[in-house]
Amino acid sequence: MTLTSISPTQIDRDRFFINGEWKLPQSADTYRTIEAATEQQIGTAALGSAADIDAAVRAARAAIDNGPWGKSTAAERSEVLRKFATALELRGADTVALVSRENGMPITLSQAFNLQGPVALLRMYADYLDHNLLEVGMLSDLGGTLVRREPVGVVGAIAPWNYPQMLAMFKVAPALAAGCTVVLKPSPETALDAYVMAEAALEAGLPPGVLNIVAAEREASASLVEHPLVDKIAFTGSTAAGRLIGAKCGELIRRCTLELGGKSAAIVCDDVDIDVFLAGIDHAAFDNNSQTCTTQSRILAPRSRYDEIVDAVAGFCRDMKIGNPLDPETTCGPMATQTHLNRVLGYIEIGKKSDARLVTGGQRPADQSRGWFVEPTVFANVSNEDQLAREEVFGPVLTVIPYDDDDDAVRIANDSNYGLGGSVWSSDEARAVDIARRVRTGTVGVNYYVVDLNAPFGGMKDSGLGRESGPQGIESYFEYKSIYTSADFVR
Template structure:
């Protein structure tokens, strides 16, 4: 394991971004933010109360109902969004380092997902909305109807700790494009980086109340979900939390999108190329220390080539460089928190106590004795009914499962409560595509897994409701209104 000197001090964050200003907390609760790689204190952050959430929601409601944002032209919105993107891009390097210190993400990955991607998403949705028609005139039996697209309203955005900047922007960018106002609740596990969004929004000239940011725990988050002035919840996180949020939104007849967990399968067919698999394993199964909802932690291998696949996956896991996430040679950093480390170790214990065979890893590294590191771990001979194959680990613990023919591979892949991601590995593109079409999942890759920010992303079954990314995400933040005119009209 490799370590480099501390990256410097981080300021305490004791205010929230509400109504375009940095407001003092209405409560007294604080949080000690700890660096994942060292276990040492990074800074102190204020935790919001229900009163802070209420103030943020009311600011967003006023900005929607009385402010200029919802009445701006799409071209005006696009201009502000591009300035917002520029302000984030100017801060990208520092933001990437901060997130890596918070959650252990390797810095090369953080540069892409916490540095570059948020600005790119803002620009993408600015381009989409700039010439987007908000009204369409349709002929009708009584003359004509104007079909109008309007913002859904105040959006409560709740994001997790694993990719905090880009997952926040999955929601913020299309919501802004649609003319919505937003209350963002970041995760306490990454308590500091969301302040960058507020600073950049203010610099870009986003009107007061359009984007509000309150760091808070579960109780205050529940207040956001049930607040009577909120029109939609956009949530990324665990399936158990998503069930609670979805139930509350259903009770309130409130719109929601839920991007939840996964237990995805990578299917290696008997004509697959082992070198291709090795080249794509990081993206598919080990990205961000496997703290990724799309992690393909079930690798399905044909019995005829089973040992070959097990050896390839195990050797790849052994070759990962475990160490400080700020060291560019590191390919596997620590878990995001001590509690999460213990959760991952619990799944390793469950695997060791099952009929599975531990091939590599299985514990914490001996040195340097600090931070929340776990060895990349591979189990072979896993049965798809085992806990290791059913539950989302959210850490570098891989289960290799044997299959006979293509039909059995598809059955095993689909025998899961989840359906978020997956991949098929084959030397025959058409064969792989045929298998991919049969797997019940929201996203799937052929001979790799590369997320496309321009295409819809989301899950089936317990992996969620709705889609983010791509032009399709705009629909999550728009309402349709039909105006029956009775006479022919021209659209705007």
């Protein structure tokens, strides 16, 4: 069952990928996937029950405890990861377009995040295995010690709908590299594209049970978090859901990494080159129609240049091309679902009823008769205490907040429950880096913001626990074991 063998207008995923096979669900529940730009049905996906999750977890447990994956060497896993990457690459064009249809992501961005990024992650962790020893010996006062890094075990990976392939691979690639087995629970909104990974995994030769995929709603997802045979949960999603998952993992003494929400700030310094700022604001604030956890929706502008910056941001928004995400010229596609559109419009209404000034946008575009589109929107004269500046909108709604000096800008940037992304814009790079060091957030860009896959990614405060990507991203999938030996053994 491949994407190329089914109609591009009707894709039905009526089975789950469990233990290396396509299994009929133990539930009759399905999810209708509606194209974000046209409001036409793309297809349907089966939704799993707790029984389906249990079957997937048991398959993963058996694969690591009794199957060849549990005995595999780093070199063997490296070879499989590279084959996995190639198999995904061959399916790339279909995957890229499908995700754009599912969640409204502009196709040029989808190319980067649903093809190039996931493939790069698999190859990066394959390279890691080639160049890092998983067992080292060292002398001790009493003799010698072998320090081993062993797989943590069965990983429950829960991925969101906004960057489905990339954020799933943030978990799957390092987990497999470490020798873990995985139960991937994709979001129902992007369940159709998730099974491309299963097809690629089969082609790459992953043994049965190493990667299992079951789409599910909240109740069945909770059974994955609570399952007694799961050793670690890796979750990307809302802070509210992350709190519940973190609490349950704490209760069970279960490892977890949580990549959660954000309300990031872009600090625009008084010496900014406005052209540099406008060249970078697209990735900083509008990637994936601002359906991005790192969206820098708080623009902090110096009072001395406040009106100029407000006008520049508003002009950028007016020039964005709103349209079908499959058009390479589109820079702002639709929201992923009708429900999410209503959420974003609700925040716009909150802004209109506040003391803030609506500068541009604020409604659905008149020239889009179908699809869940909303105009890129800018509010000025916003206080950092306003609801619009405190809560994550997850849509193209920006607030421009004035500040007095660098210290005031840092104070405002840090006055947030979140700490995931951010940026600093200045003609003096040393000054900008100094400011960046003072902002309490997991990632900060200086005169641009693009996530570096070779570096750790994650948040502070309510934005999460742990790090993904980079060499640090594999560490949470290892357990460290010390084996005490003689000095001669480790020499």
